[in-house]
Every structure is written in structure tokens, then in C-alpha cells.
Amino acid sequence: MKIGLISDTHDNIRNIEIATEIFAERKVDLIIHAGDITTPEAVEAFSDSIRVIGVLGNNDVDIKGLTNAFQKIKGELRGDFCEIEQDGLLIAVYHGTEFKRRESIIQSGKYDVVVYGHTHKTENNIVGNKTMVINPGTANGWFFGYRATAAILDTITKECEFVDL
Template sequence: MARRLLGLISDTHDNLKAVDQALKIFKDYNVKLILHAGDWVAPFTLKRLAQAGIKIIGVFGNNDGEKRLLLEFAKKFNVDLNTEIATININDKNIALIHGTSSIIVEALARSNMFDVVVYGHTHKKELRRIGKTLLINPGEACGYLSGEATVAILDVETIDVKFLTLNV
């Protein structure tokens, strides 16, 4: 069976150069699903990601002000956009996707033992750590605006291996 790789991205903040580089990486890795942990910001960012032809599941972030239009674009471009949290089951792995504005909620999801993986964003810092059986992954900020490091991640759903990749923005 082919490996099931997911592309993890967060905090794009309208940086289309970063989005384009992330999409190239995801295509190079033959990613079949992108998880976006919020802070798309404008609907044109969602549109750009969706036009790549890779299935996308995402959530809103705290900087996504134009929620109504984001939802309209999501419907138009067949993006599964959720307001607070998305739960996904792939290869018998339960994954939670949340923006992560509250670190208490992120950690509570991990401690609940309901999920094998919790993917979140918001902090603009890449992170990989375990709480109990749950792996917490923050792919970092794709935009590179706050930390100066633009990153995305690839998750192998079968092995739960994670690889961080740097974007040149």
C-alpha cells in the first residue's frame, strides 16, 4: 500500500509566495490531503490553495476576519472548512485539527486520549512533542512574518513520522 502523506500548513497570512512554495513541496511529496490550521486571512489565499487540486481540510484562525466569504470560497472550491475544530480518521489514526488560540484546549485534546495526532498553529513556531500517546504538531508559520522562518510539515499517517520543510520567502 502506498504511503499516506499529509501536508500540514498554518498561518499563511496571505503570503502567496509561501503558499505556492508549500504547494510545490506537497506535490513533490505526492500529498493527497492538506490540513490547514487556520489564519488563511483572505479568501484569495484559500482559492490559491484549492486550485492546486489537492483535497483540503481546514479550520478558522483568530485572524480570519472575512469568515462568511471564506466559507463561500470553501464551498465553491470544495474545501472542508470548519469553524473551530476538524476531526479526521485516516488509516485508523484519529487526528484533531485546531488553530490553537488556547494552549489549554490544545493540551486538553492531547490529554483526552481521543487522538493520535493534534495539529495546530497560532504560535508561529514549529513544534513536535508528545503528551501521552498523542503527538502534537505545529507546522510553524508558512508566512514567515513573525519568526522569520517559513515552514510546513509532512506527516506520514502510517508511521506518524513528521518532516519539517523550510520555505524560501
Template sequence: MLLGILSDTHERLENIEKAKKIFTERGVMQVVHLGDYCAGPSIRAMKGMKVIGILGNNDGDVLRIQKNFQEIGGEFKWAFCVLELDGLKIACYHGTERPITEALILCASMTLSCPVTRTVRL
């Protein structure tokens, strides 16, 4: 399964539309947004994608964000989640707190692998 990853869209709706187009063209089945939507329009722009979202360091109104995800049929997982896709566990986190980031990297109970073939910068 191809996984699409977004982060730090900061209300740049044109970049979300570009990402949607790329994800559709490449057959991405699941999208994870790692936070910093900044407001509702960014979340609403992801309607039509199978999307899971977590919080970034610039996301203030958590209840509104949660509601916006519900409205588009997405999932909201707060500040951290572990996805299991095709037998792989994937830690999803914005990277806001350095000690948490370092602990995730050093964690012996999680195998970190990243078979990324290409990164597209919008």
C-alpha cells in the same frame, strides 16, 4: 497516506505556491490548513489541492471563508475537527485558546501520535 499541514499563511501567496509544489513532489494526498488565511486569495491559491480548512485567530469573515472553500472544492470545518486517516484520529486546531489546547493535549480519549519525518519551513 501523506498529510500536508499549512498554517498562518497570512496572504503570503508565494509560500502557498511553494507548499503546493512540495506537496505535489512528495505525493501528499490530503492537506489541512490550520487557519490564519486572512482573506480569500490565500484560499483560492490552494485550488487544486484536496484541502480541509479551519479557523485561526486572524480569520474574520467566516462566511466569506466558507464560501471561498466551497468555490475551490475544499472542506471548511470551523475552529476544530478530528480527521480519521489510515486508522489514526488527528485533532486539527489552530491553538487559539490555551485552555482548549491544554485539554486536547491531556485528553485521555484520544491517542496522540506524530510520525512526522520532516518539517519544511518556507
């Protein structure tokens, strides 16, 4: 299975549309949003043809509106942290707002994959014996001069590819 990873969209609807087009072309089965989507309109920019699971980031203040928007696109907003099991992998998703909590999740050794955002910097590392740590970067692209990126994780090969938006 291929999973599209995206974070820190910060209401950039055009880049969300670009990302969903890329995910559809690459036959992604699920999109994970690691927080800082910011508005219900940004949630609705995701195609309802690909299931979206998201977590809250520090800029996601309209929780009721975001929750309703996720329901509208048949997606799920799972609070500020969630676990997803897919193809034998246990995946943790956390925006990463609190550094100590993020590091605790990564260092726990419980997860095969940890997906986080917040820093806007892409990352793909192995920690310990098995934990793949992925930050898809910022899909918005303009904060701190970072380019707009997302990622695609293949759960079978355990390969992660970054894509420019």
C-alpha cells in the same frame, strides 16, 4: 497516506504556492490548514488538485468569504475545530488560540495526532502514550523572526518532516 500540514499563512500567497508545489512533489494526498489563512484569495491560492481541510484561526474574520473560497477549491472549512480519521488515526485540528482548550485537547488522550498553529513555532512531540502533537509553524515566516515552514505527516510510518518554504 501523506498529509501536508500548514498554518498561519496570513495571506502570504507566494508561500502558499511554494507549499502546494512541495506537497505535490512529495505526493501529498490531503492538506490540513490549522488556521489564520485570513483572506479568500489566500484560500484560492491552494491548488484544487489536492483536497484542503481547514479550521478557523483568530485572524480569520471573513467566515462567509473563506467558506465560499473553500467551496470554490472543493475543500472544506470545518469551523474552529475538527476531527479527521485517516489510516486508523484520529486527528484533531485546532488553531490553538485558547491555550487551555488546546492543552485539554492534547491531554485528553483521545487523539492519535493533534495539529495546531497560532504560536508560529514548529513542534513535533509525543504526549502521554500515543498523542503526536504537531505545529507546522508559520507558513508566512516573517512574524517574530520565524522562518516559513510547513510539515508533511506520513500516516503509515507516523513520521513528520518539516519543510522550509
